[in-house]
Amino acid sequence: MLLNIKNLTVAIEGKEIIKGLNLQVNKGEVHAIMGPNGTGKSTLAAAITGREGYEVTEGEIWYKDQNIIEMDADERANLGIFLSFQYPVEIPGVSMTNFMRTAINAQREYRGLPPMPAGEFLKLMEEKKKLVDIHSKLTNRSVNEGFSGGEKKKNEIFQMALLEPTLAILDETDSGLDIDALRTVAKGVNELRSEENAFVVITHYQRLLEYIVPDFVHVMYDGKIVKSGSKNLALELEDKGYEWLKEQSLV
Amino acid sequence: MSDQTNNILDEVTKGEYKFGFYTDIENDLAPRGLTEDTIRFISAKKEEPEWMLEFRLKAFRHWQTLEEPEWAHLHHPPIDFQGIIYFAAPKKKPQLSSLDEVDPELLETFDKLGISLDEQKRLAGVAVDAVIDSVSVKTTFQDTLAKHGIIFCSFSEAVKNHPELVKKYMGTVVPYTDNYYAALNSAVFSDGSFCYIPKGVRSPLELSTYFRINAANTGQFERTLIVAEAGGYVSYMEGCTAPMRDENQLHAAIVEIITMDNAEVKYSTVQNWYPGDKQGKGGVYNFVTKRGLCKGNRSKISWTQVETGSSITWKYPSCVLMGDNSIGEFYSVAVTNNFQQADTGTKMIHLGKNTRSTIISKGISAGKSNNSYRGLVKIMPGAINSRNFSQCDSLLLGDKCGAHTFPYIDTRNQSSIVEHEATTSKISEDQLFYCNQRGIDTEKAIGLIVNGYAKEVLNKLPMEFAVEAQKLLSITLEGSVG
Ligand SMILES: Nc1ncnc2c1ncn2[C@@H]1O[C@H](COP(=O)(O)OP(=O)(O)OP(=O)(O)O)[C@@H](O)[C@H]1O
Ligand SMILES: [Mg+2]
Numbered sequence: 001m002l003l004n005i006k007n008l009t010v011a012i013e014g015k016e017i018i019k020g021l022n023l024q025v026n027k028g029e030v031h032a033i034m035g036p037n038g039t040g041k042s043t044l045a046a047a048i049t050g051r052e053g054y055e056v057t058e059g060e061i062w063y064k065d066q067n068i069i070e071m072d073a074d075e076r077a078n079l080g081i082f083l084s085f086q087y088p089v090e091i092p093g094v095s096m097t098n099f100m101r102t103a104i105n106a107q108r109e110y111r112g113l114p115p116m117p118a119g120e121f122l123k124l125m126e127e128k129k130k131l132v133d134i135h136s137k138l139t140n141r142s143v144n145e146g147f148s149g150g151e152k153k154k155n156e157i158f159q160m161a162l163l164e165p166t167l168a169i170l171d172e173t174d175s176g177l178d179i180d181a182l183r184t185v186a187k188g189v190n191e192l193r194s195e196e197n198a199f200v201v202i203t204h205y206q207r208l209l210e211y212i213v214p215d216f217v218h219v220m221y222d223g224k225i226v227k228s229g230s231k232n233l234a235l236e237l238e239d240k241g242y243e244w245l246k247e248q249s250l251v
Numbered sequence: 252m253s254d255q256t257n258n259i260l261d262e263v264t265k266g267e268y269k270f271g272f273y274t275d276i277e278n279d280l281a282p283r284g285l286t287e288d289t290i291r292f293i294s295a296k297k298e299e300p301e302w303m304l305e306f307r308l309k310a311f312r313h314w315q316t317l318e319e320p321e322w323a324h325l326h327h328p329p330i331d332f333q334g335i336i337y338f339a340a341p342k343k344k345p346q347l348s349s350l351d352e353v354d355p356e357l358l359e360t361f362d363k364l365g366i367s368l369d370e371q372k373r374l375a376g377v378a379v380d381a382v383i384d385s386v387s388v389k390t391t392f393q394d395t396l397a398k399h400g401i402i403f404c405s406f407s408e409a410v411k412n413h414p415e416l417v418k419k420y421m422g423t424v425v426p427y428t429d430n431y432y433a434a435l436n437s438a439v440f441s442d443g444s445f446c447y448i449p450k451g452v453r454s455p456l457e458l459s460t461y462f463r464i465n466a467a468n469t470g471q472f473e474r475t476l477i478v479a480e481a482g483g484y485v486s487y488m489e490g491c492t493a494p495m496r497d498e499n500q501l502h503a504a505i506v507e508i509i510t511m512d513n514a515e516v517k518y519s520t521v522q523n524w525y526p527g528d529k530q531g532k533g534g535v536y537n538f539v540t541k542r543g544l545c546k547g548n549r550s551k552i553s554w555t556q557v558e559t560g561s562s563i564t565w566k567y568p569s570c571v572l573m574g575d576n577s578i579g580e581f582y583s584v585a586v587t588n589n590f591q592q593a594d595t596g597t598k599m600i601h602l603g604k605n606t607r608s609t610i611i612s613k614g615i616s617a618g619k620s621n622n623s624y625r626g627l628v629k630i631m632p633g634a635i636n637s638r639n640f641s642q643c644d645s646l647l648l649g650d651k652c653g654a655h656t657f658p659y660i661d662t663r664n665q666s667s668i669v670e671h672e673a674t675t676s677k678i679s680e681d682q683l684f685y686c687n688q689r690g691i692d693t694e695k696a697i698g699l700i701v702n703g704y705a706k707e708v709l710n711k712l713p714m715e716f717a718v719e720a721q722k723l724l725s726i727t728l729e730g731s732v733g
Contacts, residue, residue: 106692
């Protein structure tokens, strides 16, 4: 098992947001997480990736046979956990090239590899740019600076493609994308999918799941997963909304 | 900012000063304190001509009439000017012609600092004048430069070998009456660099001076004079370090630049004097007067500085734009950490027609430090159609540090345009987490973000030094993240 979350409770500034959540992800799987606004989907992503201030008050997060709850965020990233941010951050003056070279070399260093030669790195950039159909215009600029909402999301997938993580969490990567961009992002994900990695896709829309077909769909409500099912669950949600689940979760 | 951000900040700003070692060499010292005798001692040690001694004494007598200035945003206990040793020279008086005659201890010192005085090993394209405490120990590539008619030597040598040039220009841009520390420097300065670019010559090498304070209880008072005749060009760079000591040390320098018609001088500084420890103990007081005179038409002077060291920095590299169509530029990154204080900026004085000036200042404060930009843009009535653009940005790491901006603007004609922009920002937790999530640790992330922030200025540095400066920025903020 790649990711095994057991009875996880997470608090922000003393307030409990995740309230005893369980989730198991195997290599080769795609899991979709859906659920109303404010139920803790991004909080879950932050807890898995080790963001400061997200306090695990109970439970465990096992990744590749180790409990990672005490581990720093950069180390988790170096172990192959990637987050496509719901709100990507701008870093003025730091070029995408410099940023990604720093990231790739940090990850290589962690794995005991020498820095990637400049030529090899540039070739890799070119290759991945094509994969997610992102313009050099963008990659020559500072990290996310002045990017449109959709461009930022594409840029997340571009970074994912460069880093080739083992576990990728996509937090509403589809929000704000036009139809073509949505297809490109899905294409990027599908090409990276393999028997060796897994994806957790957080989304509000069934549409994305037509392109990235999940093995499981989970519904999160009030800090817990209240229902899990196949991809058909997403269709059901699209149809019925969340109200019926709220009633279920109260019992 | 949350506590947790501050904790991270505290941790990351714990970097150590890497140049704090001391070389045990025998010194020739002046007696402690400052009287006319001290000045005669220095002048005699340097075997100076009478006119030089006269200049010093005039400056000294003027200095005695002055009060030590008090600065709005700088705080330090009173300086005991009688407690300082005003002259310290490595005893084995080095001959300047060959490396073999330089004390091996000194060569090793400079090697340790990453400044090789061996021309074979030196970065191609850079000539160095190495100054330790009060004297220049070695100037490299003098022969190569001489072929182009360029004079690059220590100030003492210039007084001996080129007295007519020194007499003609010394004190014309920064007179000894200019301010308290300029008067002091004019009285007691011990060495420094001199550079003369003849008409129409572009220097084939970057010139640089490396200043090192070594001896205890001494002050360093050097002066630099650069003259570029019509059509001349030179890019000049200075670097500085000092050992770690508990007491404060005074550094009061003067730099004068003069450019004639169409001449250009680029002056870059990477200042890394010992900043004091984390409790604010020790460190160098860096009180410096730097000024350039664009005397000729279409001439240009450009100051670029990366200020990371010193416990107190007080400096305003300035341009007097006298020639028509002349250009002045000031690009600055000033980083303060722990208890450092910096009050720095520039003065752009527009006298000639169609003169232009640009000011880009990036202040970065961490720890409990204070960082001020103070600048004056003065456009005189005759400076018609002149322009200034100023941009002053401050970046805060944590919430115990301060950033202040004091722009003074004085425009005395209608046809000129002055623009000023200012911003203040913080390194956010979001940015750090974003970097962490890509596998970049917090210390590297701060280096990355700060270098990105300062990029506009770093890009102005000569290539050889830009890389050094980038590293230095990261090191200065090591242990300070948030
Ligand atoms: N830093 C914070 N401080 C206080 N409360 C927070 C913080 N971050 C999140 N929360 C709260 O935690 C709850 C869960 O937020 P989260 O962002 O995880 O929701 P989400 O399921 O991702 O919602 P959306 O679908 O809108 O993205 C919300 O009520 C939110 O207001
Ligand atoms: Mg969310």
